[in-house]
Amino acid sequence: MKGKFVTTVLVTLTMLSCNQESKTTAEKEAAPEIKQEMTQVVNHVMTKEQQAALTPEAVLQDFMDGNKRFQSGSTTVRDHSEQARKSAPGQYPKAVVLSCLDSRVPVEDVFDQGLGDIFVGRVAGNFVNEDLLGSMEFACKVAGAKLIFVMGHQHCGAVKGAIDDVKLGNITAMLAKIKPAVNMSQDFAGEKTSKSDEFVKYVSENNVKYAMQQIREKSPILKEMEEKGEIKIAGAFYRLTDGALEFVK
Ligand SMILES: [Zn+2]
Structure with missing residues (x-):
């Protein structure tokens, strides 16, 4: 560090x-x-020794510190050409982030992370399936990442589509993966439609919770790593309007 x-x-x-x-x-x-x-321009990349020395708690703190820098407009200046050259022989990322496809969520920037720092899995609606679980197992068990961070976000079109029960081509099957979060959200007190920003937020938060549950239920490898304290699984709701993160318990 x-x-x-x-x-x-x-x-x-x-x-x-x-x-x-x-x-x-x-x-x-x-x-x-x-x-x-x-x-100062940062031109170094994560080494195996630096990765091994990190704890899951330290990586989470690093993410929070990076997010504060992102919010205040003081992100790290990096020499990407030099970092690309230095990281080519091997990668030792700190974390794996599961994010939505949304173009307004620049994952590395949100945590002020650079080249070689984090794995990023993206799918509209940031849900897990077999492929993403396999990717996370690779990131943590094989490549040494210490944190799994699931990130939903404000005004998510995929969540709205699941609420509205949109049917279109392959989108139908994709939105079915977000439906459990819609079902989990039926105790919401107000208007339960995609026009309600509060309801969309509530479903998005439940969708993050559901993804975290699914990681623990469907990946014995990651569950065991979490229980041993080798990794941490965290989740948050990202606000588009100011770049802040609201943690999801
Ligand atoms: Zn989205």
């Missing part, structure tokens, strides 16, 4: 004139200052 984050160096240059000795203290204090902000 050393040197991972942006280091901002403030260089203050005081313009001194050659006849400084003749100036009063007040004049010296009023001398023009040039503040130059230099941002």
Whole structure:
């Protein structure tokens, strides 16, 4: 993790004139200052040793810190060409994220992660199936990732489609995977339609919960890793409007 984050160096240059000795203290204090902000560009990538030294809790904290930087517009500046060259021989990511397909959810950016830092599985509605569970087992059991993060999001079209019972081509079968979350949400007190932002949010949160349950129920490998403390399984609802994450228990 050393040197991972942006280091901002403030260089203050005081313009001194050659006849400084003749100036009063007040004049010296009023001398023009040039503040130059230099941002360090990160060009290293995760190593096997760095990955092995991480705990699931540390990775989750790293994600939260990265999300704060994303929200405040102070994400890490990276040299992607150099990172691509350095990561080519092998990858040692910290985590695997399951996200929706949505173009408004830039997964790496949301956690301020870079090249080689995280695996990302994406499918409209961020549900799990055999292929995604296999991908997660590869990420954690084979490749050493320490965190599984399921991320639903605000105004999810796939969730709305499942609520509306949309039928169209292969979309029908895809939305059937989100239906359990709609069924879990029938205790919602207000209007239960896709026009209600609150209901869509409630179903999205239940959809994240359901995916987390499915990971534990359908992957004995990941369940055992979680029980041994080798990995952590977390989930959140991502707000499009401000980039913040609301954790789903
Ligand atoms: Zn979505």
